[in-house]
């Protein structure tokens with residue numbers, strides 16, 4: 206049976222529109238085959254409410270998401286590829302991306318959503334811009350995303366880490382060129398190989 210058509214969800218975590226991380230994401234998206242489905246969700250335009258851990262101790266959650274939460278959940282479940290576009294804020298993802306990931310924790314605990322099994326096999330990508338000089342300061346951001354993907358048995362597609370700031374630095378055009386190749390053939394397109402058994406936590410079960 207042929208693979209389902211790819212559908213890319215760009216989760217935009219900058220606190221501003223038109224910043225460096227968005228510019229990189231647009232460059233990456235421009236390289237997708239014509240007609241590839243794309244969904245763009247700037248988190249600052251449809252903010253999630255403050256996180257409240259509503260899961261009863263040891264229990265599962267009866268939750269029917271509404272409003273922005275519903276929109277984001279549906280977009281997440283529809284996507285085959287999740288592109289997290291986050292500036293580097295304090296060595297990690299922006300607050301809005303972190304909040305979005307916190308909601309994953311709620312969705313995982315609601316058996317009716319079936320979040321964990323429906324996330325399995327999707328591909329996560331990361332695009333980040335940083336303002337300093339040291340690219341390695343994006344390490345914690347990449348680690349957060351890689352581990353989150355791994356926890357949900359998603360595949361890691363790859364990342365673009367770029368000097369952003371005002372977008373006028375000399376490294377930025379080179380980073381845009383790298384972004385244009387992000388979705389090319391790479392680990393996410395290669396057949397899956399696992400040496401470890403897949404974690405089999407039931408939906409609504411464990412947390413990271």
Ligand SMILES: Cc1cc2nc3c(=O)[nH]c(=O)nc-3n(C[C@H](O)[C@H](O)[C@H](O)COP(=O)(O)O)c2cc1C
Nearest residue numbers: 219224225226292293294295296335336337369370
């Ligand atoms: C709250 C905040 C925290 C930041 N923390 C860092 C940081 O830890 N390291 C860094 O290199 N740049 C940091 N920056 C700079 C941004 O990463 C940089 O301006 C980036 O280009 C912002 O992304 P954007 O252009 O997509 O909005 C920070 C900026 C803000 C607003």
